[in-house]
Amino acid sequence: MAEGKRGVRASSYASEGVPGTRGKKGSESASGRPVYDTKVEKKANKFTTHYYQVKEVLTDKVLLESGVSRVAIIGGGVAGIVTARIFLDEGIDVTLYETTDKLAGVWAENYVGFGIQVPANLYEFPDEPLPSTWDFGAGIMIGNYVQQYAQKHGVDEITQFNTTVQEIQGDSDSGYKLVFEKAGKKSTADFDLVIVATGVYGKQDKFIPDWKGKENFQGEIIHCADFFDLDKTAGKDVVTIGFGKSAFDCAQISAQQAKTSTMLFREAHWCVPRKILGLVPFEYATFSRFGVACLQPAYIASGPFEKLIHGIPGFLSGFWWLVGQIFKNQFGIPKECLPTKGFIADFWGGHGIIPHPGFFPLVRSGKVKTQIGAIEEIKPKSVILGSGEEKPCDLIIAATGYRPTRTFLPKAVKELKEKDGLWLYRQMIHPDHPKLIFLNSEVTTFTNITTPSIQARWLVEMLAGNHKLPSTEDMRASIKETQAWKREVMPNAGASRASMIQTHQLHYYDQLLKDMGANIRRKIGGNPVVRAVKEILDPYRPGDFGTIVTGEFKYRPNEVVKAGGQSSFWKEGFYFVSGVAFLVWMGGVFKTGFKSQYGHLKTDDLLKMADVSKIVDTLKSLKSH
Ligand SMILES: Cc1cc2nc3c(=O)[nH]c(=O)nc-3n(C[C@H](O)[C@H](O)[C@H](O)COP(=O)(O)OP(=O)(O)OC[C@H]3O[C@@H](n4cnc5c(N)ncnc54)[C@H](O)[C@@H]3O)c2cc1C
Numbered sequence: 001m002a003e004g005k006r007g008v009r010a011s012s013y014a015s016e017g018v019p020g021t022r023g024k025k026g027s028e029s030a031s032g033r034p035v036y037d038t039k040v041e042k043k044a045n046k047f048t049t050h051y052y053q054v055k056e057v058l059t060d061k062v063l064l065e066s067g068v069s070r071v072a073i074i075g076g077g078v079a080g081i082v083t084a085r086i087f088l089d090e091g092i093d094v095t096l097y098e099t100t101d102k103l104a105g106v107w108a109e110n111y112v113g114f115g116i117q118v119p120a121n122l123y124e125f126p127d128e129p130l131p132s133t134w135d136f137g138a139g140i141m142i143g144n145y146v147q148q149y150a151q152k153h154g155v156d157e158i159t160q161f162n163t164t165v166q167e168i169q170g171d172s173d174s175g176y177k178l179v180f181e182k183a184g185k186k187s188t189a190d191f192d193l194v195i196v197a198t199g200v201y202g203k204q205d206k207f208i209p210d211w212k213g214k215e216n217f218q219g220e221i222i223h224c225a226d227f228f229d230l231d232k233t234a235g236k237d238v239v240t241i242g243f244g245k246s247a248f249d250c251a252q253i254s255a256q257q258a259k260t261s262t263m264l265f266r267e268a269h270w271c272v273p274r275k276i277l278g279l280v281p282f283e284y285a286t287f288s289r290f291g292v293a294c295l296q297p298a299y300i301a302s303g304p305f306e307k308l309i310h311g312i313p314g315f316l317s318g319f320w321w322l323v324g325q326i327f328k329n330q331f332g333i334p335k336e337c338l339p340t341k342g343f344i345a346d347f348w349g350g351h352g353i354i355p356h357p358g359f360f361p362l363v364r365s366g367k368v369k370t371q372i373g374a375i376e377e378i379k380p381k382s383v384i385l386g387s388g389e390e391k392p393c394d395l396i397i398a399a400t401g402y403r404p405t406r407t408f409l410p411k412a413v414k415e416l417k418e419k420d421g422l423w424l425y426r427q428m429i430h431p432d433h434p435k436l437i438f439l440n441s442e443v444t445t446f447t448n449i450t451t452p453s454i455q456a457r458w459l460v461e462m463l464a465g466n467h468k469l470p471s472t473e474d475m476r477a478s479i480k481e482t483q484a485w486k487r488e489v490m491p492n493a494g495a496s497r498a499s500m501i502q503t504h505q506l507h508y509y510d511q512l513l514k515d516m517g518a519n520i521r522r523k524i525g526g527n528p529v530v531r532a533v534k535e536i537l538d539p540y541r542p543g544d545f546g547t548i549v550t551g552e553f554k555y556r557p558n559e560v561v562k563a564g565g566q567s568s569f570w571k572e573g574f575y576f577v578s579g580v581a582f583l584v585w586m587g588g589v590f591k592t593g594f595k596s597q598y599g600h601l602k603t604d605d606l607l608k609m610a611d612v613s614k615i616v617d618t619l620k621s622l623k624s625h
C-alpha cells in the first residue's frame with residue numbers, strides 16, 4: 001500500500017495494538033473515527049453459525065498497516081456476500097448495502113426458468129460444495145444456497161436491506177462518506193474503505209434499445225430480467241432480441257406456450273456444448289491448465305509450456321478451427337446461427353453461451369425460429385425489420401444485456417473510464433484511489449463465485465500487510481502493460497476490454513495467489529505423478545480454492561510459498577512425462593507378455609477361452625428379470 005499520511009497515523013496505533021498493550025483509549029482509524037473496541041480479545045465473526053474460526057484474525061493488522069477500521073460493501077450478490085464473510089471472519093467492522101430486500105443478486109430473482117449454465121461444482125462457494133445432483137441447477141435453488149451461505153456466515157446481520165447507495169463522497173486519503181437512501185430517507189455514513197460489488201448483469205443496469213415507434217406498440221416490451229410470468233407468452237407472437245444466453249433461454253421457454261417464438265439477433269456467436277462430442281465435459285478444455293494454455297492469445301504472463309505450444313506455427317489456429325467445426329457439427333447449428341467470426345475472434349467479444357441441450361432441436365423442429373436481423377421500427381402489432389420484413393408481434397423480450405453506469409461513483413473515478421473500460425490494477429484497484437475497490441465488478445470470468453472469493457482474500461491480506469501493493473508508479477506501469485497487450489490482441493472486446501479475462505481466469509487467479517504467497521499448484525493429495533496429471537489435465541474448480549476463502553492456506557506448509565518460490569512447471573512436466581512413459585512401458589510389457597502367452601491362438605480360440613456363452617447366459621437372465 002502506498003505510504004502516506006495515513007500510514008504514519010496508522011503506525012502510531014501500532015504500539016497500542018501489539019499484544020499486551022491492547023485496549024488503550026482513544027484509538028482511532030486514520031480518518032479519525034473510533035475503531036473497534038480493542039479490549040475484545042476475540043474479534044472473529046460473532047454472527048456466524050459456523051464452527052470454523054480464523055486462527056489469527058487480521059483486525060489489528062488491517063488497521064495498523066492500512067488504517068482501515070470501517071468497511072462498506074455495496075451490493076449483496078455472491079461477490080458482496082463472500083467479501084463480507086471473509087471480512088467478518090477477520091473481525092473487521094463491515095456494513096453491506098443492498099438495494100433490494102434480498103441477498104443473492106442476480107440469483108434472488110431472474111427470468112422464468114433461469115439457472116446455472118455449468119455443473120454445480122463450477123458454481124459454488126469454494127468452501128461450501130453443492131451436491132452434484134444440482135448440475136445446471138435452477139436459479140431459485142442457487143439463490144437459496146447463496147442466501148443460506150450468507151446467513152450461515154452472519155452476512156444478513158450486517159446488511160442494510162432496501163438501501164440504495166446514491167453517492168460516494170470523499171477520497172482514499174480522507175476517507176469516504178456514503179450517501180444512501182432507504183424508504184425515501186437519505187442518510188450518510190463514513191468509511192475507510194469502500195468495496196463496489198454491484199455486479200455487471202444486475203437489474204439496475206438492464207438495457208433496452210430505444211426502438212423507433214415503441215410508444216405505439218399495443219403489445220408489451222420487457223427486459224428478460226423482468227420476464228417472470230410464462231403465461232404472458234400464451235398464444236402470442238413472441239420475439240426475443242439478442243444472441244446471449246438470456247435470449248436462448250427466453251426464446252426456448254417461450255416456445256412452450258407462445259403461438260410463435262422467434263429469436264432475432266444482429267450477429268451469431270459461438271456456442272459451447274456441455275460435453276464436447278457428447279463425451280468430455282467442456283471444463284476439461286476451458287478450465288484445465290492444458291486447456292487454458294491452448295487459449296489464444298497466450299496470457300500476458302504465460303509460462304514456458306504455453307510459450308512452447310504458442311510457438312508452433314499454425315498449431316493452435318488449426319486446433320481452434322477444429323474446435324469450431326466440432327461444435328458446429330455437434331449442435332447441428334443452422335446456417336443463420338453460424339458465427340461469421342472464428343471461434344477465438346468471437347470469444348474475445350465477451351460471449352460464452354452454453355445452450356440448453358433442447359435448444360437446437362427446438363430450432364430444427366421449427367418451434368423456435370432463429371433469424372438474423374434488427375428492429376427498424378415498432379408498429380402497434382408488429383415489428384419492421386431492417387430488411388423491410390414485417391413480423392407479427394405481441395411481446396418483445398429484450399435479452400439485450402446490461403450497461404452498468406454506477407452513477408454513485410465519485411466524479412473523479414467516473415472520469416477514469418475509457419472507451420474500452422476502467423483499467424485497474426489486478427482488476428480491482430486504481431492507483432489514485434486505493435481505498436475504493438472494485439470486486440467482481442470490473443472483471444469477466446466464467447466461474448463467478450471463485451473470482452470474488454479469491455479477490456476478497458487477496459484484498460484482506462493486502463490490507464493486513466501480508467502482501468504489499470506495488471508503488472503507484474509500478475501499478476500504473478502494470479496497467480499500461482496489460483492495456484497495450486489487450487488493445488493489441490482483443491480487437492473485438494469493445495467497452496468490456498479492460499475487464500476481459502474470460503477463461504484466462506486461471507492465470508489471473510495464479511497472479512493473485514502468487515501475490516499473497518499461496519501455492520498456485522492446488523491439486524493437492526495423491527502421489528506426485530497423479531498430482532502432476534491432475535495439475536495439467538484436471539479442470540480447476542471452486543473447490544480447489546476452499547482454504548483461500550477461509551485463510552487456512554496460511555497454516556498449511558504445502559500451501560504457503562515464499563515470493564519467487566512457486567514450484568516450476570518443469571517438475572510437473574517431468575512427473576507427467578515419466579507417468580505417461582511408465583504407462584506406455586507397462587502397455588508394452590503387457591502386450592509382449594500377452595503375445596508370448598496367447599500369440600499362437602486365433603480370435604475364435606480366445607473367445608472360447610473367455611467363455612462367451614456364459615456371458616450371454618448371464619445377460620439373458622438379467623434381461624428376463
Ligand atoms: C441469469 C443469469 C445467469 C448467470 N449464470 C452464470 C453462470 O452460470 N456462471 C457464472 O459464472 N456466471 C453466471 N452469471 C453471471 C452472474 O452475474 C455472476 O455469476 C454473479 O452472480 C455476479 O455476482 P455479483 O455479486 O458480482 O453481482 P450481482 O449478482 O449482480 O449483485 C449485485 C448486487 O448489488 C446490488 N446493487 C446494485 N447497485 C446498488 C446500489 N447502488 N446500492 C445498493 N445495492 C446495489 C444489486 O441489487 C445486487 O443485489 C449469470 C448471470 C445472469 C444474469
Ligand SMILES: NC(=O)c1ccc[n+]([C@@H]2O[C@H](COP(=O)([O-])OP(=O)(O)OC[C@H]3O[C@@H](n4cnc5c(N)ncnc54)[C@H](OP(=O)(O)O)[C@@H]3O)[C@@H](O)[C@H]2O)c1
Pocket residue numbers: 114115116117118201209241242243244245246247249265266267351352353374399400401402
Ligand atoms: N447461466 C446462465 O444460464 C446464464 C443465463 C443468462 C445470462 N448469463 C450470463 O449473464 C451475462 C449476460 O448475458 P445476456 O444474454 O443477458 O446478455 P449478453 O450476453 O450481453 O447478450 C446481449 C445480446 O443483446 C444484443 N444486443 C445488445 N444491444 C442490442 C441492440 N441495440 N439491438 C439488438 N441487439 C442488441 C447483443 O448483440 P450483439 O452481440 O450483436 O452486440 C447480444 O446478443 C453473460 O455473461 C451470460 O453468460 C448466464
